[in-house]
Amino acid sequence: MEWTPDVSVGDWLRERTDDPWQGTMHDVVPRGFAAYARVFHPTTRSRPVGMAWPPLPQDEHRRAWDAFADAQPEIDTEAARWRDAAASFGTELHPAAQWGALVGRALVDGPVYGARSRSDDGWEYDAPREGELDAATLAAIGRHLAARGTAVGYAAVWEGWGGLVGHLGIAPSRAFLSSSSDEPDLERHQEMLAHAMHDPFNRPYAKESWQPGILDDAVSRGPRLSLPGRDYVLFWGPLDVFADPMWPHEVPWRDQEMERAGFAQFAASPSLMWPSDRSWVLATEVDFDSTIVGGDAALIEALCADPALEALPLPAGSSLQWDADAVNR
Known part of the structure; x- marks a missing residue:
């Protein structure tokens, strides 16, 4: 996949979500699909x-x-x-x-x-993870989406993931701290702290400067897909990459600097995905511990029947707020 500055392709999402938010799934999940499935995060x-x-x-x-x-x-x-x-x-x-x-x-x-x-x-x-799907669960969903025959589409990633985009400030977008007692490591750590920490007493005249993020500066400074309550960085390309559990190694928002520092590989799952024909949509809202897929009845039935997933049909207009469970009160 690759970054696209043409965020107008997401205007249809804004037209079909609630603004202001009304406390239902349609705050973040577009209306108008024949059926919806809720995939519970493991x-x-x-x-x-x-x-x-x-x-x-x-x-x-x-x-x-x-x-x-x-x-x-x-x-x-x-x-x-x-x-x-x-x-x-x-x-x-x-x-x-x-x-x-x-x-x-x-x-x-x-x-x-x-x-x-x-x-x-x-x-x-x-408690289940909020705002992101593990690689295997997204791949299980992705196989059903790829089977719909819509090969190219869009993936939107919430801009608020730590270190994803650069910013103007004093502290870096992210820092990697080593637990090693090796003297060169300690020296580099102290140097990083000297440049990263905001100390208003010893550095009262420190000036803000551009702090790079995971994505290129051109992407960080570029336009966002702006929807009610959330802004996203938008990418486009073949969506079948998400049918493989190795997809975190293939996306451009993979944090390779973190990997070089010895940390585990990480790439946030897309917050929104949809094909160019808009026949389905996937929404993993930042504050949800589940993912919502909208599409035709056959897609939703297939997702709910897949033993690799824990999914149930979700009526349109449902509330997923923390206090919305009327059955288990």
């Missing part, structure tokens, strides 16, 4: 082998947690789905289910982000 669960987790909260049971740490038990960790959590917590998975309600911790004063939830059967569940 998660993980873990429990100790041969013993139970210490009681919660940790602050009130410090001795038990210290003894647990001293015992160094093996921790069994495995992939999990929302239906697993529903079975563990005695709740119901349905198209508009919300994770907090599913695991029994929907709070009246707001959602709990990134929390772990423990069930009576001893499993601790991690």
Whole structure:
């Protein structure tokens, strides 16, 4: 894929999403498709082998947690789905289910982000990732999309991912800190801090300068696809690249500098994708722990029947806000 400055190709999305936001899926997912599927982002669960987790909260049971740490038990960790959590917590998975309600911790004063939830059967569940799909799950969806025969289209990536685009400032767009005690590494680290940290006392007259991002400066300074509440960098090209779980190695927003610094490969999944004929759309909203696909009935049926995915048909107009789960209250 390659960057395109022609963001007018996304005008149709603006025409079919709500502005201002109304609290439904159509704040970010365009209206007008025959059917929609909600693909639930996978998660993980873990429990100790041969013993139970210490009681919660940790602050009130410090001795038990210290003894647990001293015992160094093996921790069994495995992939999990929302239906697993529903079975563990005695709740119901349905198209508009919300994770907090599913695991029994929907709070009246707001959602709990990134929390772990423990069930009576001893499993601790991690909250699903918000705003991005893992490579394998996107590839499973991508195979269905590629089968529609629409080979070329667009992928929009939210500009807010850390370090994606350059900016005018004092601190760099991102920094890679090494834990090595090697003296040259330490020297480079200190030099980086000297140039990166905003110190208003010792550097009161520091001037802002252009700080490069992952993408080329021309892309960082270029036009954005601006939709209600979100701005995106837009790319176009063959969409079948996303049918392969190795797609993070092929996209232009791959962070190769991070890889050269010894960190794991990373490329955010597209926030929006659609083919040139607009026959379907994929939306992974930054604040959603699921991905919505709109298309014809056959596509939605195929996605929901795929054992590689956990997906359910989603009625148009559904709310996916944290407090919208009326079934598991």
